[in-house]
Amino acid sequence: MSESPWWRGAVIYQIYPRSFLDASGDGVGDLPGIIDRLDYVASLGVDAIWISPFFKSPMADFGYDIADYRQVDPLFGSLEDFDRLLAKAHSLGIRVMIDQVLSHTSAEHEWFRQSRLSRDNPRADWYVWADPAQDGTAPNNWMSLFGGVAWQWEPRREQYYLHNFLTSQPDLNFHNPEVQAAVLDNVEFWLARGVDGLRLDAINFCFHDPQLRDNPPKPKEMRTGRGFSPDNPYAYQYHWYNNTRPENIPFLEDLRALLDRYPGTAALGEISSEDSLATTAEYTSGQRLHMGYSFELLVDDFSVDYIRGTVSRLEAAMTEGWPCWAVSNHDVQRAVSRWGGQDPSPALAKMLVAMVCSLRGSVCLYQGEELGLPEAEVPFEALQDPYGITFWPNFKGRDGCRTPMPWTGAADAGFSAAAPWLPVPEAHRALAVERQEADPDSVLNAFRAFMRWRRTQPALVQGSIAFLATGEPVLAFVREHAGQRLLAAFNLSAAPATLALPEGAWTVLDGHGLGAPAVAGGQATLPAYGVLFAAAG
Known part of the structure; x- marks a missing residue:
């Protein structure tokens, strides 16, 4: 690693x-x-x-x-x-x-302070400026993520500037x-x-x-x-x-x-x-x-x-x-x-x-x-x-x-x-x-x-991932790297749930601070919001 x-x-x-x-x-x-x-x-x-x-x-x-x-x-x-x-x-x-x-x-950045002054200053084209539509409205229908139209009028230039976020966050012209x-x-x-x-x-x-x-x-x-x-x-x-x-x-x-x-x-x-x-x-x-x-x-x-x-x-x-x-x-x-x-x-x-x-x-x-x-x-x-x-x-x-x-x-x-x-x-x-x-x-x-514990598990840090076809509420997948094959399973519900282990020999792992669920007959019983980690072989 x-x-x-x-x-x-x-x-x-x-x-x-x-x-x-x-x-x-x-x-x-x-x-x-x-x-x-x-x-x-x-x-x-x-x-x-x-x-x-x-x-x-x-x-x-x-x-x-x-x-x-x-x-x-x-x-x-x-x-x-x-x-x-x-x-x-x-x-x-x-x-x-x-x-x-x-x-x-x-809008208080020095670049914008200059840009908004006129259409011909050295930073006039550093932000997204546009002329109004014929009726004086915004140049197009773009909306701001923070609500309302994404254009703000600047009287000194008689143009709108673009702000995808707040009015006080003008967009640079990349x-x-x-x-x-x-x-x-x-x-x-x-x-x-x-x-x-x-x-x-x-x-x-x-x-x-x-x-x-x-x-x-x-x-x-x-x-x-x-x-x-x-x-x-x-x-x-x-x-x-x-x-x-x-x-x-x-x-x-x-x-x-x-x-x-x-x-x-x-x-x-x-x-x-x-x-x-x-x-x-x-x-x-x-x-x-x-x-x-x-x-x-x-x-x-x-x-x-x-x-x-x-x-x-x-x-x-x-x-x-x-x-x-x-x-x-x-x-x-x-x-x-x-x-x-x-x-x-x-x-x-x-x-x-x-x-x-x-x-x-x-x-x-x-x-x-x-x-x-x-x-x-x-x-x-x-x-x-x-x-x-x-x-x-x-x-x-x-x-x-x-x-x-x-x-x-x-x-x-x-x-x-x-x-x-x-x-x-x-x-x-x-x-x-x-x-x-x-x-x-x-x-x-x-x-x-x-x-x-995670630092000691190469498969969790760098391994590939392959999901198991489990139903709700257990999410399960296998991580694999450098010869280590690790099963990880998570109960997403507030009630106990079971998981049928994949074929093969699996050793339940502990030491990760999350407890080890009961396993019997090829089936694990995960408590509410329980976690299972198991190693193949």
Whole structure:
């Protein structure tokens, strides 16, 4: 396994810096707070961290609206703090990946400040500008993912600019070679500083159709969005022209060529398109991205048929690339609540981590997943997310998965000496790190045990995958690598379930912290949310 690139089969722990630990006492997490808890992260047994944006920003979208790609926002600390973070992480054997938001900037970025002034300034063509229709309306029917039309009027130019996300997040014009060069130059700033990889936000949104053709309507029965509210008008269209354009491929190859000049670095693309699995396969083939992930397992459907079908479709399409899987992140409801209801079982939390870490590919795990944190209920008056405020009450936004990490059971959860930017629910304080470390049966201790064990199983880290034709509720597959053949099975239900073992001799494995189910007569009985690992031979 040591001969393979570090990112193949890696477990990547996502840190949302606003909510990890506040070292400055202003109620918002920061880079020194991450530094303070890197020993904890190392104790989890993960291979890398992915840090969500910490760059200079007005924070309209909490850092995904960047005003300066090369500066740390004072809210989070300084460049020197980042250098200290990088050095400590590396001393602990942890790789560091950072978010790069390339398709758009903040409206406060100096590039856009210049671009919006006139049609003939040096950066006039650095963003997507278009003349109005004859009646003064928007140039076409493109919609913003955050609600409403994707065009905003700029009186100084008497033109509209494109924003696929918030109005304050104008889209860069990647058809301009100068823009591509400037973007890659910003990326290289961080590669030269020593980061190990990039998580590329909305990477399929870099290019738009230069003809500005209308997106075709989507039939009502097809309006099932992944990663956005189902009542969002964004779901009313096939997004053929405002993203995932063919011109993006050469840019990805240029980006890969840049990373190749920094050996050992890797790029993970976030992909949300009309067929995200096909796009992921396309974007990771050849000399493009190292890995790709989409929202396919960040949905409400929690069934054997869906998970097996989703992974199998990507396996069939991805003949060259490498997948990355996630069941939680900072944009969606936490998995234990999404799939386990209002009072999710700790056994579910343990099983979900084991399941996603047993699929072929790399894995992104979101902070708090190791504690089994449920979705927080954030009252309307405490909401911060503009997405949730817009679509309340049908969709409550992303704040419920972004509340601060509970380090202790105290009123402040050990997060900050000040009032936190989002409230910490009592249910989270009961699941605090301090409390779980003292409980040998906790989700946290099971997480650590499983991660230690997984490192010793080559088939789980790098092996092929072949699914068994099981019915609900048991998902089962065989991973195989370098002579090791491993059966993995997961009971997705809150009731016991049985699994007929494949033909041959199987030895039930323990030591992974998840227990060993009873096996008799070629049949395993898995308890509620139970897990089985068995070795052939």
